[in-house]
Amino acid sequence: MPLFMIAIFGYTFGGDLREVSVFIVNLDGEGANGSISASIIEDLATRDTLAIVSLIGPENASSSEVASAISKVEKGEIWAAIVFGEDFTESALEALGNMRQGMPAIPSEIVVHVDSSNPNVAQAVVGELQISLQKTLVSEYGLIPPIVIDENRVYGEGAEFIDFFAPGVMGLAAMMVTFMLSIVSFVHERSYGTLDRLLTTPVTEGEIVGGYALALGFIAFIQSCVILVTAIVAFNIQIVGNVLLALFTIFLLGIGSQGLGFLLSSNAKTEFQAVQFMPIVLFPSILLAGVFWPIEAIPDFLRPVSYFIPLTYAVEGCRSVMIRGWGIEEVWPQLLVLAAFAAAMLLLSTYSLKKRR
Amino acid sequence: MNMAAAEEEFAILTKDLRKEYDGLVAVSDLGLRIRKGTLYGMIGPNGSGKTTTIKMLVGLLRPTSGEAFLMGEKVPAVRNIDRIGYMPQEMGIYTDLSVHENLELFSDMYSIGKGDFRRREAELLGMIDLEERKGSLVSHLSGGMRHRVSLACALVHDPDLIFLDEPTVGVDPELRVGFWDHFRELRRRGKTIVLTTHYMDEAVRCDVVGMMRQGELIAEGTPSELMTVTGAGNLEDAFLSYAGRARA
Ligand SMILES: Nc1ncnc2c1ncn2[C@@H]1O[C@H](COP(=O)(O)OP(=O)(O)OP(=O)(O)O)[C@@H](O)[C@H]1O
Ligand SMILES: [Mg+2]
Secondary structure, eight states: HHHHHHHHHHHHHHHOOOEEEEEEEOOTTSSSSSOOHHHHHHHHHHHEEEEEEEESSSSTOOOOHHHHHHHHHHTTSSSSSEEEEEHHHHHHHHHHHHHHHOOOOOEEEEEEEEEEEEEHHHHHHHHHHHHHHHHHHEEEEEEEEOOEEEEEEEEETTOOOHHHHHHHHHHHHHHHHHHHHHHHHHHHHHTTTHHHHHHEEEEEEEHHHHHHHHHHHOOOOOOOHHHHHHHHHHHHHOOOOOHHHHHHHHHHHHHHHHHHHHHHHHHSSHHHHHHHHHHHHEEEEEEEEEEEEEEEESOOOGGGHHHOOHHHHHHHHHHHIIIIIOHHHHHHHHHHHHHHHHHHHHHHHHHHHHHHH | OOHHHHHHHHHEEEEEEEEEEEEEEEEHHHOOOEETTTTEEEOOOOTTTTTHHHHHHHHOOOOOOEEEEETTTTTOOTTTGGGEEEEOOSSOTTTTTTTOOOOOOOHTTTTTHHHHHHHHHHHHHHHTTTGTTTTTGGSSOHHHHHHHHHHHHHHOOSSSSSEETTTTOOOOOHHHHHHHHHHHHHHHTTTTTEOOOOHHHOOOOOOOEEEETTTTTEEEEHHHHHHHTTSSHHHHHHHHHHHHHHHH
16 A cells, blocks of 8 residues: 555656647648648657647637637646647748847747746746747757747636645645545444444434534535635635635535545445555645646556546636636536535435444 | 334333353343343343343344334334433443533433433432532542432432332432332332343342343242242242252
């Protein structure tokens, strides 16, 4: 087990971002052959930091393509849309010519419509583009004409790492506290005989499970409020969306996590075994749910595991609400997953309590 | 047997009640008949199956085979659940709550009104002699005091059928006398009490004593009957004599 954890740690910690999904819209009038934009795109495609989901143009590309690419960023389907303008090659060549004659060069530009709700990802997109740009131009022309990368932040204008981090911490803290508290309290109930006593009162198994859920969900809620206030006061984080919706997301996560703790400890043979579940559940969540680094930085073979971790959805939902300003219309898939997780845990807990007899 | 008549007469009826744990027979084909209003004492060495029997009766353990009836209702007795009180052998109270909060919590579970609860609480605190410690956290109480709180919690809803698993362990002699006065008082009010004990001087004060050994009921009767039959001068010797006979 410890070896396994070290292995996961090593793999995820050192991990670079990979396969950040982008659209490229190339409106470059120069056409595919010999255009600078085409060379840059070719180079971009060779590195795996970016996954070019769709490459539009230069043939048949129009500004409506740009709009639809931007709307994909807005919907969170892709991280960025990279747009090369109509006269990109032309103006770059002109600038090159001017530079060779020692005349002032007018910069041409690449527009990147980027989702900066995750600053790391946004940085990676722009950074990769910059590298490709320089590599291509230096190798082909030996000179770098002024090309401006114009970053148009679709989300997260002014967002810093702390803004990205705060929702993650909120989710992780809520999950840890509710999960560990429910395991510890249930172990206590078992060994002190209070569970036996409860089960001989008219209180039903469902009521016991529901009581735990409400109590611990409430704790998660309060704790999140404290973290939020601290983050706002001490780190001046910005919250674009509805705070209540973010808190509700955490509340659902709290209920599900405590249910998982309850379920595991009621099925454990001994109290010791119950406590051992803690690292087994917490470690993957800490490492693979996108709390400290984005899911895109997690190695491919571990990424499916991320999608089995409820915290992943809570953190993503919370971030979308707080940084992107999304509402229920957009984050309902995450809420649905969390609600399903919570419901399943509560039902299974109730069932396992009944089965104990 | 006519169940309706049985319901009138017996608080507890079991037929071939049996519990096995992975091959280990904890309770073996037990046939108990305990009349209403009886103060029934279960004695027997450690591991003889007393706790297991009680847990099956209160519905915490599913019997491997056989069946049991409490006040005419087949176990698990859901319909009669608020007429049954149970004090587990483990403490069974919340150490991070105060005495009062524990009592209130369990009282709430039986949906007892505030007024009734206050009266009941005063009475029970008097019995366990902890009026002054009402607001203390259970974790700040001594072991014997916790035990007393646990007993009070089992009685908070004034049940008709009361299971007490070693209610007097760790309780000082003076208070033990007080407990027994209370048990007799409950019995006078028509309650049925089933308790386990390792103290023979307590067993003698029961109406009926059941002797268990290796999951079997080896003898049952009033203390004087048991002593007369075996010719023993005390219950301890009576038990040893029955145990010797069972072994033979
Ligand atoms: N959960 C369990 N799993 C396996 N065996 C058990 C379990 N609970 C009890 N036993 C076994 O069943 C037998 C009867 O135990 P039980 O607790 O009923 O004894 P008891 O008469 O109450 O003893 P004591 O006087 O020590 O309280 C013992 O041999 C015990 O080891
Ligand atoms: Mg016992």
